[in-house]
Amino acid sequence: xxxxxxxxxxxxxxxxxxxxxxxxxxxxxxxxxxxxxxxxxxxxxxxxxxxxxxxxxxxxxxxxxxxxxxxxxxxxxxxxxxxxx
Numbered sequence: 001x002x003x004x005x006x007x008x009x010x011x012x013x014x015x016x017x018x019x020x021x022x023x024x025x026x027x028x029x030x031x032x033x034x035x036x037x038x039x040x041x042x043x044x045x046x047x048x049x050x051x052x053x054x055x056x057x058x059x060x061x062x063x064x065x066x067x068x069x070x071x072x073x074x075x076x077x078x079x080x081x082x083x084x085x
């Protein structure tokens with residue numbers, strides 16, 4: 001990932017809000033916002049998420065074996081109402 005220090009930058013600004021309070025903390029918050037807006041962006045996470053989603057959607061899913069199902073928690077709430085009333 002690009003700019004791995006951005007979480008630290010964000011945390012420092014959050015601490016400034018706690019320490020200084022508003023409205024004075026607007027300045028460090030605006031600085032961090034402007035910095036992150038101008039920072040180079042990476043599509044790496046977006047592309048990886050899309051690839052994983054596509055793979056999952058294309059897979060043939062199998063039925064969950066009965067021995068692995070939670071028999072105490074109904075999957076379909078409509079089924080549980082029909083059985084209890």
